[in-house]
Amino acid sequence: MFMDKIAVLGGGSLGMLLAGKLTASGCDCVLWTRTRSQASLLNGNGLKLEDQSGDRLIKVKAVPFEDASAGEHGFVLVAVKQTALVPELQGKLAATIPVGGTLVLFQNGIGHFELLQRVLPGRKLIMAVTTEGALRIDSTTVRHTGRGETRIGDGHPEGIAELADTGNEPFSDELLHLERLLKQAGFSVYLSKQLGDAILRKLLINAVINPLTAILRIRNGQLTESSARLELMRSLFQETFEIVKDYGVGEETELWNAILQVCSATRDNESSMLQDVSAHKETEIEFINGVICRLAKEQGKEAPWNEAVMALVKAAH
Known part of the structure; x- marks a missing residue:
């Protein structure tokens, strides 16, 4: 049985979009921010989500990442840029995400899977490739600037030559649950066994x-x-x-x-x-x-x- 409890790491444009829409859909979601000041503003003022249907004020839960505890999060959506995956952040992730925990990686480019696989042994890594457009206006406001698609699949060694079809095995219950939560939040989501194609x-x-x-x-x-x-x-x-x-x-x-x-x-x-x-x-x-x-x-x-x-x-x- 998978929980509907999600942590989103990163208070930038994509992280705020994910946390806002997941929270609005009824998911038990916490946003882990880089700074204490952003967490305080979000907890006090709420998160303003601007999109084509109008503006919404969403009461999100925000915690500065330095105060984050392991808890019982079904998924941790990692929505920081590759440049943020510095040793200090890697160490905090290792201390916060228990062995057996699941991280969903939304980074652009190539190389982050191998890095986190190395520094987070025993954790399950799911890859996500998204074309959603988001713009952070300020610490509490994000604009959904363009609807896109998100493809998710099991992670695998990420050398370019290994970005290939993962076979005919059925999708895991965990992936199916994540797909349901993201679709419930209003995202267009597709499960993929050929995520290498989407990454490239x-x-x-x-x-x-x-x-x-x-x-x-x-x-x-x-x-x-x-x-x-x-x-x-x-x-x-x-x-x-x-x-x-x-x-x-x-x-x-x-x-x-x-x-x-x-x-x-x-x-x-x-x-x-x-x-x-x-x-x-x-x-x-x-x-x-x-x-x-x-x-x-x-x-x-x-x-x-x-x-x-x-x-x-x-x-x-």
Whole structure:
């Protein structure tokens, strides 16, 4: 029997969106924040969720992560960026999540599964790939800027070559329960035995949209509003596709159309990389375009577009 008790780690845009919608659906949810001040504001004022249906004030439970206790959480949704997975946070996770506990990883890019598998032995790791658009307005307000899809599946060793079909085994009761809770909260959720495909697709999409929006300081939808920007997108896309195509990522035209569709569906969204650059924070560029550059090197290929956007994003924050 799985509990409807969930902890969400991360008071950023995605963490606030998850915690707000899960709480509003009746789930027993606690939001673990990085700072004590954000937890205090959320507990005092509630969480304001802005979306197409209007604004809602949701009474969430918030606790600064440094005060978090193991408790009996059915799932811990890890909604911090890869750059936040520093040794201090790893140690706190190890002390807080008991052996046998389950974490659901929402990070962009590649590498976080292997890292947490190493530092959290005995815990079950579920991978999540989402295209939901969210923008944190302030410490207590999040805007749902674009509906997307979330795919979840059992974690596995994450070297690119191992991102493959997990076979014909039935989905676990745990995954089915998580799917039910997220759907109940209003998310479009799909279980997947081929999550590697979704991870690579998301990596490709992020490698095009995130750095260009960060460099140009524009929202996702603005990328497609001029021929010059579309030309930039197409050049970066074609180089990146040539590097990842042999891993079964999909067909070129369909993937290009998927990128355009994401720009349209999340047109009012500021990418996480743009938000980080604007706030002068470290970005996830190494875990996205940096991965593409390393794959290119392994293949004996050049990746000048990916190297250029990496340099520009690093110089911008």
